[in-house]
Amino acid sequence: MSGTLAFEHYPTDALMRVTHRPEAVFVRGQGSWLWDSTGRRYLDLVQGWAVNTLGHAPAPVAQALARQAGQLLHAGPGLYNDQAVALAHQLKQLSGLARVFFTNSGAEANEGAIKLARKFGALHRGGASSIITFGDSFHGRTLATMAASGKPGFDSIFQPAVPGFVKVPYNDLAAVQAAIGRDTVAVMLELVQGEAGVIEADPGFLQGLRLLCDRHGLLLIVDEVQTGIARCGSLFAHTQFGLKPDIMTLGKGLGGGVPIGALLATEAASCFEPGDQGGTYNGNALVCAAALAVLQAVLAPGFIENVAARGRQLRAGLVEASRRHGQGAVGGRGLLLSLALDRPMAQALVDALRERASGDAPGLLVNPVRPQRLRWMPALNISEAEVELALALLDAGLRGATHSPR
Ligand SMILES: *Cc1c(COP(=O)(O)O)cnc(C)c1O
Numbered sequence: 348m349s350g351t352l353a354f355e356h357y358p359t360d361a362l363m364r365v366t367h368r369p370e371a372v373f374v375r376g377q378g379s380w381l382w383d384s385t386g387r388r389y390l391d392l393v394q395g396w397a398v399n400t401l402g403h404a405p406a407p408v409a410q411a412l413a414r415q416a417g418q419l420l421h422a423g424p425g426l427y428n429d430q431a432v433a434l435a436h437q438l439k440q441l442s443g444l445a446r447v448f449f450t451n452s453g454a455e456a457n458e459g460a461i462k463l464a465r466k467f468g469a470l471h472r473g474g475a476s477s478i479i480t481f482g483d484s485f486h487g488r489t490l491a492t493m494a495a496s497g498k499p500g501f502d503s504i505f506q507p508a509v510p511g512f513v514k515v516p517y518n519d520l521a522a523v524q525a526a527i528g529r530d531t532v533a534v535m536l537e538l539v540q541g542e543a544g545v546i547e548a549d550p551g552f553l554q555g556l557r558l559l560c561d562r563h564g565l566l567l568i569v570d571e572v573q574t575g576i577a578r579c580g581s582l583f584a585h586t587q588f589g590l591k592p593d594i595m596t597l598g599k600g601l602g603g604g605v606p607i608g609a610l611l612a613t614e615a616a617s618c619f620e621p622g623d624q625g626g627t628y629n630g631n632a633l634v635c636a637a638a639l640a641v642l643q644a645v646l647a648p649g650f651i652e653n654v655a656a657r658g659r660q661l662r663a664g665l666v667e668a669s670r671r672h673g674q675g676a677v678g679g680r681g682l683l684l685s686l687a688l689d690r691p692m693a694q695a696l697v698d699a700l701r702e703r704a705s706g707d708a709p710g711l712l713v714n715p716v717r718p719q720r721l722r723w724m725p726a727l728n729i730s731e732a733e734v735e736l737a738l739a740l741l742d743a744g745l746r747g748a749t750h751s752p753r
Contacts, residue, residue, distance in 0.1 A: 352384045369701060376403025379726050379733045381712065387704040390737055391712045392725040397541065397573050397683065400600040400641050402726035407640040408603050415636035422632060424625050430635035437642060438611060441582060444595060446617035448610040449630035453572035453598025454487025456608035459624060460535065460568050460594050461491050463610065465511070466618050467566060468532035475532040478568075481517040485542035486535070486570055495535060498542065518548060520555040527563055533594075534560055535568035538584045541724075542573075544717040545678050545685035553588045560593075566616055568594040572608065573683065576600030577645050577727055580655045580681030587680070600727075605637035645727070654727045657734055658682045661723060664738035672745040675719075684723040691718035692748055700744040711740040 354370045371383040379402050381389045394402065401408060415430065422428040435447040450456040461478060468475040480486070482497040493501045494509040497517075502508060513531070515522035517540065534556060540546040560567045569592035574584035578600055581587050585595070593616045598608035628634075644650060658681040665677045665686045675687025688696070693715035704710025716722035725737070 351386050354384070357384070369698070378402040378405075379729050380709075383704075387710065388707075389701065389704055389710040389712050390733060390740065392723050392729075392737055393712045393714050394724055394726050395604055396599070396714075397578060397724035398599045398602075398604055400576055400578075400603040400727050401644055402728055403604075405603060405644070405728075407644050408605065408637050411636045411640035412605070412633065415633050419632045421628065424627060424629055428630070428632040428635070430632040430639060431630035434635045434639050434642075435630075437639070438597075438609060441642075442595060442611055444592075444611040445614040446612050448619070448624060449635065450598075450608035450610060451606050451626065451628055451634075452487070453570075453596065453608045454489045454492045455626070456572065456596035456598055456610045457486045457492045457495065457535075457570060458489050459610040460570075460596050460612075461495065461511075462624060463594060463612060463616065463619060464533040464535075464566050464568065466623060467616055470618055472532050472564065473529075475530050476511050477513055477528070477530040477532060478511060479513050479515060479523055479526050479531060479534045481536050481540075482514055483517060483540055483543035483546065484535075484537055484570075485540070486537075487572075517543075517546065518552045520552050520559070523556060524559060527559070527565070531563065531565060533566040533568050535570060537570045537574065538588060538590075539574050539579060539680060539683060541683060541722070542716070544720045545683060545722055547678065547680065548588070550588050553590050557590060566593040568592065568596070570596050572596055572598035574680075576641070577651050577654050578681055578683050578724070579679075580658055581651065582645070584680065601638050601641065602634055603637060603641040605634050607634040607638050650728070654681050657725070657727075657729055657731070658684070660731060660734050661725070661738070664734065665723070665741075668738060668741055668745060671742070672749050674745070679723075682723070682725055682727055682729070685716065686721045686723070688719045688721065693718055693721055696744055696748050697721070699747060700740060703740065703744070709736070709740065711737055711744070713737075713741075 357372045374384050375382040381391045465476045480495045484497040486492040486495045491509045495512050497514050513526050515526050538548050575597045594612045678685045697715040700711040714722040
């Protein structure tokens with residue numbers, strides 16, 4: 348292991364300041380654990396923002412990357428490569444969606460979904476181009492996906508906004524119905540709104556939405572960038588709701604830490620023609636090899652059962668911690684969970700949990716998704732003992748927080 352280097356020795360101000368980051372530089376990870384440059388260790392239940400399906404530095408992904416790096420990195424967007432063909436075929440088999448386009452991020456997958464819907468409208472719906480999206484939704488940080496998002500504040504920065512999105516309240520079927528007009532071509536949503544604070548769709552709302560889309564000839568676009576690849580306890584979250592999307596987007600967990608996203612669509616919705624869509628790095632062999640390794644691990648016997656079991660364990664522990672310390676409700680599915688707090692102390696609590704790291708004592712990394720809410724998104728192969736430890740660290744943190752004056 349390398350020697351220790353204090354935070355002050357890193358020229359971190361060479362990076363643009365786009366977010367608040369703690370004063371630590373991370374140098375190594377293994378499974379559910381991260382180490383900073385001074386040797387402090389952290390039990391990580393953020394995992395690259397719900398990205399590291401198999402935890403940090405997983406052997407299957409490391410091996411696939413090493414093997415593929417020596418074989419073929421990138422043949423180019425104008426040529427087929429064996430890894431992309433194999434990954435597309437496997438995603439087709441798993442999802443029942445006929446066609447796949449690979450991207451470098453979740454936002455780019457959603458951007459592709461928006462383009463596909465607009466093309467579908469131009470071809471089949473008399474030029475209809477408007478997409479209904481939802482309050483508090485999050486679809487990415489490109490200009491179009493920011494416009495599609497309902498995240499507060501996104502509508503006022505980087506003006507002028509991309510037009511063509513109509514926003515309605517989440518889980519409000521009557522509002523969707525009222526918003527449908529001659530120019531509407533699609534409805535786009537998350538099944539669990541992750542960035543909003545882990546807010547779940549009502550099953551009845553989704554069933555009604557599917558019927559509405561069928562009745563009006565609209566495409567139903569499901570953004571599974573965060574919920575997909577077993578995060579919610581099934582390979583795709585939409586199967587838990589019995590929902591059949593026309594278009595689905597993936598990202599985050601698909602590459603297990605390697606940047607890859609995917610746009611999937613039914614045969615009927617797959618209306619791109621040569622020249623409509625592309626990208627220099629899209630579907631390169633290296634990232635596709637990593638995603639194939641992630642899928643192989645996720646589909647191995649017992650893996651998804653562990654997600655469900657650890658999800659039940661973490662949920663039960665959070666409910667118990669909430670009861671013991673007078674906190675709020677626990678929400679979410681599988682290993683995408685939230686804990687509501689009794690006051691807006693999420694940032695302070697998260698800082699305190701992290702800063703307990705010293706010597707051999709571990710810190711805990713968890714996401715303050717809202718001022719009054721924590722989000723939990725551990726590695727999907729987290730162990731029973733690691734969940735137990737995370738809950739013990741939370742308990743100690745809450746004891747400190749709830750004993751300090753309000
Ligand atoms: C993270 C996320 C995105 C954006 O993905 P990036 O890879 O950051 O571009 C889009 N949709 C949802 C639901 C997300 O959680």
